[in-house]
Amino acid sequence: MSGGNVSAGARADWRSAVSGWMGDDERRLSILKAIVAFSVVSTTLHYTHNFVAIDRYPADLVPGPVTQVAIIVSWPLFTAIGLYGYRLYSERRYSTAHVCLLVYSMLGITTVGHFLDGSPDIAAFWYGTIFTDFLAGTALVVFTAASALVVRPKDGGLDAGDRVG
Secondary structure (H helix, E strand, C coil): CCCCCCCHHHHHHHHHHHHHHHCCHHHHHHHHHHHHHHHHHHHHHHHHHHHHCHHHCCCCCCCHHHHHHHHHHHHHHHHHHHHHHHHHHHCCCHHHHHHHHHHHHHHHHHHHHHHHHCCCCCCHHHHHHHHHHHHHHHHHHHHHHHHHHHEECHHHCCCCCCEEC
16 A cells, blocks of 8 residues: 555455455345344334423423424434335345435434533433444444455446345
């Protein structure tokens, strides 16, 4: 490597390592299904609790009613984008699916933003959902990056029948 650039050999090594556990369509789809399901359950629990028990979360940066409106808008919208991304992935429309999955990952990753405003006064279970949301969002980013290494658009076009290899 020179100048911070990754050599073609290093990229090939990474692609080879990732393709071992992400090598076939069914395996990737099963992994993605598990991550998306985990994320939907975690964010449903967290965002519902955040909405209902808004007074238990710090509100110095963003007032509670603003947070509640944001939840009503963002959770269904981001979840729909994530589910659409899963559907696109199942149809092997990888390029667009990757974008949707990365957008959806932000729903989980941003929950740690609660700590910018202090620590919520909530039971350990609900506190844990902040971390499971973050874990799910991070897992989606890792999955999407790994997937991007092993799938390639066919004929060079976006979603023109993306294929592995």
